[in-house]
Amino acid sequence: MFTDASFTAAKARLDVVLPGLGRDYAQRRNHDLGAADRSNVSALSPWIRNGVISERVVLETVLSVHSPADAGAFVSEVFWRSYFKGWLEHRPGVWEAYRTDVRALTSRLKQDAALRRDWQAAVSGTTGIDAFDHWARELVETGYLHNHARMWFASIWIFTLDLPWQLGADFFLRQLIDGDPASNTCSWRWVAGLHTQGKHYLARAENIERFTEGRFNPVGQLNESAAPLEESRHFDPVPLAWPDAVPLTGRVGLLLTCDSHDEGWPAAEPPASVLALAVPALRSPGRVSDAVIAFEQAALVGRADMFGQRARPVGLAPDTAGVLELVCNWVRAEALETVVLPYTTIGPVRDLVPDLVASLREAGVSISLPTRRHDRLSWPHASKGFFKLKREIPGILEALGQTF
Ligand SMILES: Cc1cc2nc3c(=O)[nH]c(=O)nc-3n(C[C@H](O)[C@H](O)[C@H](O)COP(=O)(O)OP(=O)(O)OC[C@H]3O[C@@H](n4cnc5c(N)ncnc54)[C@H](O)[C@@H]3O)c2cc1C
CATH class of the missing domain: 3.40.50.620 (HUPs)
Structure with missing residues (x-):
C-alpha cells in the first residue's frame, strides 16, 4: 500500500478516501477491518509524517467537501498529531529520557536472557496470543497498523507481556513507515498511564472482538486489571523557543x-x-x-x-x-x-x-x-491535555484561512 512516497500518490489516496472522511469516518474509524481494507481511515500517515502532504492541505481538502460538523472527528484526529508534536516541544526531557532508556534496554537485551526471550517472542509474533501475534507480523510486513490495533498492541505489550514500554515504542519506530518521535513516544506513554498520569489504556478481549468484527477474541489471555505504570522522573514544561527569521542572502x-x-x-x-x-x-x-x-x-x-x-x-x-x-x-x-x-x-x-x-x-x-504557521498557532495550546488545544481548533483554522 505504501510503495509510492510521492505527493501525487498521497493526493490520489486522499481523493479516494475523501467521501468517507465525514460522518462515515466518525462512525467507523475505530474498526480495524484488517490490512486488506483500510477504507474507513485515511491511511495518509506515512505521507503526512514524511512531510510529503501537509496537515494544511489535508484539512483544506476535507473541509472543502464536508461540513465542519461532519468533518469534526477527522479534523480532531489530525490535531492529535499537532498536539503530540507541541507537547513534546514543551518537554524535550521526555524524548531525551526515552532515548537513554532505549539505549540502556538495547544493551540489556544482550545480557538478560529472559528479557531477550520475551522481547523476541513479542517482535516475532510468537507469544501465543493470536491477535497480538497477528499485529506484530502485520506491522513488519506492511509498515502500518490501524490506530486501535496500535492501542491494543501497546497495552498487551506493557500490561500482559510485562515488557518495558520503551522497547515497544522502539519496535514501532523501527517498523512503522509513519513512525514519529512525538506521536509514537507520547502514545506509548499514554497507553502506559504516564502521559495523563494514572490514566492508562487496558486492552479488553470484548473490545477487540467487537472492533475487529470477530476476527480476534483473546478471551482469558489478557491482563485486564493491571495498574497504570508510574515513573519517578518529572518533566516540567519549558517555554517554546521559536528561532528568529533570517533574511535570505547570496546563494x-x-x-x-x-x-x-x-x-x-x-x-x-x-x-x-x-x-x-x-x-x-x-x-x-x-x-x-x-x-x-x-x-x-x-x-x-x-x-x-x-x-x-x-x-x-x-x-x-x-x-x-x-x-x-x-x-x-x-x-x-x-x-x-x-x-x-x-x-x-x-x-x-x-x-x-x-x-x-x-x-x-x-x-x-x-x-x-x-517555522510553520500551523505549528505556531497550535503548539502554544499543547502544553497540557488535548482538550485545551481542541477548544482552539476553530480559531486556528480561521487564522489559517479555513472555516470550521
Ligand atoms: C501506541 C501508538 C503509537 C503510535 N505511533 C504513531 C506514529 O509513530 N506516527 C503516527 O503518525 N501516528 C502514530 N500513532 C497515532 C495513530 O495511530 C496514527 O496516526 C494513525 O493510525 C495513522 O493512520 P491514518 O493515517 O489512517 O489515520 P486517520 O485516522 O486517517 O487520521 C488522519 C491523520 O491524523 C493523524 N492522527 C490520527 N490519529 C492520531 C493519533 N491518535 N495521534 C496522532 N496523530 C493522529 C495522523 O497524521 C493521521 O494520518 C500511534 C498511536 C498509538 C496508539
Missing part, C-alpha cells in the same frame, strides 16, 4: 529532512541547491526496516523535486559526525551563503541541529530556521 541552499517541513518557501526564487538528508537509521540503535528507509528516502527526493531540484538522497546511515561532514561538504561544493533548515521538530534529526548550526556559523554561513 541559498535548502536542507530537507523528514522532521523539517518546507511548506511555505520563504522567498520568490527557488533555492540554488537542495540537500535531501535521509537519516532513518537514527530512529533507533536497532535495525530500522527496509520499508521505512525506502519511504523516507523517496519522500525526500520527491520533496526536492518540487523545488525543481533533482536531489539524490544522501546520508542514509551516517553517525552525527558523518552528517555534519556531509552538510559542510555540500555547502562548500555549492558555494552556499545561506542555508534554510525548516524548523526541525524534536526527534533524532533535531538532536543534530545544535552542532549543525554551530558548524555552519563557524564556516561563515548564515542559517535560517523558518
